[in-house]
Amino acid sequence: MLGRVNHIAIAVPDLAAATAIYRDTLGARVSQAQALPEHGVTVVFVELPNTKVELLEPLGADSPIAAFLEKNPSGGMHHICYEVEDIIAARDQLKAGGARVLGDGNPKTGAHGKPVLFLHPKDFNGTLVELEQV
Numbered sequence: 001m002l003g004r005v006n007h008i009a010i011a012v013p014d015l016a017a018a019t020a021i022y023r024d025t026l027g028a029r030v031s032q033a034q035a036l037p038e039h040g041v042t043v044v045f046v047e048l049p050n051t052k053v054e055l056l057e058p059l060g061a062d063s064p065i066a067a068f069l070e071k072n073p074s075g076g077m078h079h080i081c082y083e084v085e086d087i088i089a090a091r092d093q094l095k096a097g098g099a100r101v102l103g104d105g106n107p108k109t110g111a112h113g114k115p116v117l118f119l120h121p122k123d124f125n126g127t128l129v130e131l132e133q134v
Contacts, residue, residue: 006052007054008053008077009056010053010075010077011069011076011077013075018057018075022055028046031047036110040062040063040065041058042059043055056078079118082132083132084133085133085134086133088107091105091117099124103117114134117131119131
């Protein structure tokens with residue numbers, strides 16, 4: 001079911017400062033900031049040869065990232081995203097096995113313009129898992 005790791009997401013309290021660290025200190029290539037109101041975040045992608053790192057900053061007071069940063073003020077790893085070929089088939093297989101899909105269970109459009117779903121961290125060793133259809 002799982003393909004390659006698409007990205008690892010890190011919640012940050014200051015997207016501009018985090019972007020500068022990756023770009024200026026580590027010498028990475030980074031994307032422009034992209035607001036995703038449907039997900040309550042603004043994101044920047046750090047492009048690496050084998051995957052991406054997604055830097056997430058809250059967009060609005062209702063952002064799920066705001067709650068994460070209240071518990072982790074310096075930021076930290078938020079989720080890992082795996083690629084799947086068919087997100088509906090993956091969802092149905094996971095639900096049949098007892099995994100919980102967050103939200104209403106229907107895919108939303110993610111930062112790459114592709115369908116995504118999130119899986120409950122309690123079902124995956126304390127890690128929030130995102131699936132992205134490729």
